[in-house]
Amino acid sequence: MERHTADYAVPRLKKVVNGEDTRGITGDTGWQGGGGFRFCTLGEPLFDADGNVSPAVTFPDLAAHVFFCETGSPIPKRADGASPLIGTFQNRAIYLLHSAEAVGVAREQAGNVLTGAVLEALPLPDKDFAGARIVYAEGCTVPDDRLSALGITFKQIPYQIEGI
Incomplete structure (x- = not known):
């Protein structure tokens, strides 16, 4: 999934934000591009399933x-x-x-x-x-x-x- 995001979703989002690709955006909105997004990678969970601090936490x-x-x-x-x-x-x-x-x-x-x-x-x-x-x-x-x-x-x- 991470590879797919980096290879396909991020480039598409950049084009949409820059107004270069408006496919899938309804014309009723009058949107002309702009805005932004952040691509974040989550780290290890801080807590285990029981709510205790994970031993791997720094x-x-x-x-x-x-x-x-x-x-x-x-x-x-x-x-x-x-x-x-x-x-x-x-x-x-x-x-x-x-x-x-x-x-x-x-x-x-x-x-x-x-x-x-x-x-x-x-x-x-x-x-x-x-x-x-x-x-x-x-x-x-x-x-x-x-x-x-x-x-x-x-x-x-x-x-x-x-x-x-």
Whole structure:
């Protein structure tokens, strides 16, 4: 199917958009060409049939999905996993604690659990940031009252990732 799309559908769509091929377009519309399209190739599924994060998922891909689900906007810069801060949007900082070696298992040693020590080490977007912070992780050992006092919301992976 992919070969057919690249060989036949894409060239035809380009001609239609450029007004070079109007076959199949009703004259009643008065359309004279123009517009556009995007040809995208889907990657591996992020989640398995049970809704769990797939072991093949990379940090950048999961970060992009989490950011989009949380904000409704694309991630501003591809996350590389060097920092748990994956981006900010409308005075919210979004963090992801994810380990490919411990998918589906909350393990402090893997770095996918929000602990007191991890909480203290979370980088702020800038020194004056006073907005909300949302942390996605497999687990959390920090008491809710402490999180609330700091303006932090914990969301458990995969259950609280919207859109799955």
